[in-house]
Amino acid sequence: MKVRILVRLKPGVLDPQGRAVHHALEGMGFAGVEDVRVGRMIDLDVADGTSDEALDDMCRKLLANMVIENYEIQKLSETEAA
Amino acid sequence: MKVRILVRLKPGVLDPQGRAVHHALEGMGFAGVEDVRVGRMIDLDVADGTSDEALDDMCRKLLANMVIENYEIQKLSETEAA
Numbered sequence: 001m002k003v004r005i006l007v008r009l010k011p012g013v014l015d016p017q018g019r020a021v022h023h024a025l026e027g028m029g030f031a032g033v034e035d036v037r038v039g040r041m042i043d044l045d046v047a048d049g050t051s052d053e054a055l056d057d058m059c060r061k062l063l064a065n066m067v068i069e070n071y072e073i074q075k076l077s078e079t080e081a082a
Numbered sequence: 083m084k085v086r087i088l089v090r091l092k093p094g095v096l097d098p099q100g101r102a103v104h105h106a107l108e109g110m111g112f113a114g115v116e117d118v119r120v121g122r123m124i125d126l127d128v129a130d131g132t133s134d135e136a137l138d139d140m141c142r143k144l145l146a147n148m149v150i151e152n153y154e155i156q157k158l159s160e161t162e163a164a
Contacts, residue, residue, distance in 0.1 A: 006123055040121070061110060
């Protein structure tokens with residue numbers, strides 16, 4: 001089973017990496033960029049029987065820093081996972 | 083307009099970060115994890131008229147390293163972007 005975890009900074013948390021990317025895009029002449037936030041994507045290939053609780057647990061204990069980050073779990077169909 | 087860029091390593095490219103996460107998950111007792119790949123998610127808030135070509139250009143020139151990475155552009159509806 002393919003699972004995608006998206007980890008992003010909570011709203012209001014300063015994102016220096018996003019700001020750097022924003023600044024770089026403007027410097028390269030791309031107009032109209034209003035905001036940039038950078039996060040992580042973690043693609044897991046797990047056994048089919050893996051429970052939602054186990055996935056939640058992985059996120060809370062290792063993949064996301066719950067103090068400053070949120071996570072979102074997406075189960076991918078076979079076509080999306082390609 | 084909210085746009086999400088997903089940047090991932092091309093298949094076959096060694097992913098030490100993914101391997102470290104995989105190893106850590108196993109060490110924490112999570113069974114059934116077969117593979118882990120770590121990538122980046124970049125959420126852009128761009129002007130509504132921004133063309134697909136401009137977005138492609140941003141990815142190729144700055145956001146992804148085309149030698150070892152692929153990117154995927156997703157346009158988010160307002161609900162998804164929340």
